[in-house]
Amino acid sequence: MQEANSHLLSAKNLDEGVVLLLDKPLTWTSFDVVRKVKNTLRVKKIGHAGTLDPLATGLLILCTGKKTKEIDQIQAQEKEYTGTIRLGETTPSFDLETAVDQTRPYKHLTEEQIQEATLPFVGRIEQTPPLFSAVKIDGKRAYELARQGQEAEIKSKTVEIKAFELTRIALPDIDFRVVCSKGTYIRSLARDLGEALGCGGHLTKLVRTRIGQYQLADAFSIAAIEALRPPRPEGAGPARPERRPEARAGLDFYAANHAAPAAPAAEDTPAD
Template identity: 80%
Template sequence: MSTKSLADFDFETGEVLLLDKPLTWTSFDVVRKVKNALRIKKIGHAGTLDPLATGLLILCTGRKTKEIDQIQAQEKEYTGTFRLGETTPSFDLETAVDMARPYAHLTEEQIRAAVTPFLGLIQQTPPLFSAVKIDGKRAYEIARQGLDAEIKSKTVEIKAFELTRIALPEVDFRIVCSKGTYVRSLARDFGVALGCGAHLTRLVRTRIGEFRVEDAFSLEAIQALRPPRPEGESDIPRRERPKTAPNRAGLQYFAALQADALAAKEHQAAAGTAADAGPTEAPE
C-alpha cells in the first residue's frame, strides 16, 4: 500500500493514482466510478485491463493526464494462469470452450522448452475480442455479433517469460512485456506451440514501469473519500440498465461458470450434511 494517504491527494490539480482493479470491472467502469465518487473533472486511465483481469490500473487526473502516453509506453509485468487442452474464441474465460485436445502426454521439459521461442521480439496477432479498431469499429463489437474479421499482426517484445508452477492442466506464469502485448494471445500461441491449445484463466497486472500493484489503493478506499454533497443538493438516483440490455463486458459465460461452481459447492455441502446426519428410520 502507498505510504501517501489518499487525503493528501490534490486530484483537481493533478495526481497519478494507483488502483487495484476488481474482477469483472471494465477499466471505463473504474474511471467513471472514481470520477463520480471524488467529483474529478478531468481523469483518464493509462492502459486498459480486460474485465477478467485484476491488478494495477493507473488513473491520471488534472494536469497529470498529460503523462498518460508516457506511462502507457512503459513495460508491463503480469502473473497469471494458462489452462492447457482447451481453447476459447476470446482466449480467456469470457467465452465458452470451443475445442478440447489431449494434454496429459506433455512432460514438464516440453512445456518449459516451449517458452523460449516467445522471448524477445515476436509477431503477435491481437484477439478478435479486443479493443483493436477494424474499419472504425472495435474488434470486440464485431466478435460479439458473431462475425469474423482479419486483424493484422504486430511486433511486441517479451522481455521475460517464466513458468512458476506446472500442475496440468494449469500452468502459472510471470511475464514482462512491452506496450501492446496481449497476454491472451500469448496463451493461444503457447497452446498452439504445445499442440494442445490453451486459454487464459487468470491475469494480474503487477507492474507498469516503476509503479507496482503493492502500492495501489482499493476501489473501496477511494469510494470512502467521497465528499458530502453540497447543502441543498439532492442525491440523483443511479440510472439502472434495462434488464434486456446486453452485458457490456460480455461476461455471460464467466457468470455461468461462477454460478455452476457455487451450485457445485452448495451441493457438496448439502451432501456432506446429509452424510453427517446418518441414516434415518423409515416410518412404520
C-alpha cells in the same frame, strides 16, 4: 496499499493533478473504474493510462488534472503480469469470456517440454491480437464483430516479451510471470503457447502487477476510494443512487458460470 496516502487525494490535489493507482476489480471495465473514481471523488478531469480487460484484475493507473498530460508516457512503459494458462482447451476469446470450443490431449507433456516451449516467445516477436479485443477493423472494434459471429482478419504486430517465466506447473494449469512491452496481449501469448505445445490453451487468470515503476502493492482498492467520498455540499439535495457497473456485453457466458451462490432462505437465517 495506498490507503496510507489517502490524505494526498484532496480536492485541490486531484484538480491540480495526481497519478492514482487502482486495483481494478474482476469484470469491471477500465472505464467503469474511471467513472467510479470521477463520481466518488468529484474529479473534473481524469483518464486512465492503459486498458485492462474485464476479466483481468490488477494495476490500473488513473491521471487527474495536469497529470493527464503524462498518460501517453505512462502507457509506453513496460508491463508485468502474473496469471494462469490452462492447457488442453481452447476458446474463441482465448480466455473465459467464451465457452471451450476444442479439447486436445495434454497429459503427455513433460515440464521440460513446457519450459522449452516458452523460449521462442522471449524477445521481439510477431503477435496477432485476439478477435475479441478492442483493435479497430474498418472503424469497428474487433470484439463487436466477434460477438456478432463475424469473421475478420487482424494484422499481426511486433511486441517484445522481456521475460516469460513459469512459476508453477500443475497440469492442465500453469502459472506464469510475464514482463512485456506496450500492446502485448497475454491472451494471445496463452493461445500461442498452447499451439506450440500442440494441445491448445487459454487464459484463466490475469493480474497486472506493475507498469514501469508503479506497483500493484501501492494501489487503492475501490472500497478505499469509496471511503474517501467527500460529504455533499450543504443544500446540494439528495445524492443520486449509486450506479454499479452492469453486466458487460459479451460476459454472459462467464457470468452464468461464475454466478454468486444464492442467499440462504429466510427460515435458514439465524435470528438476531
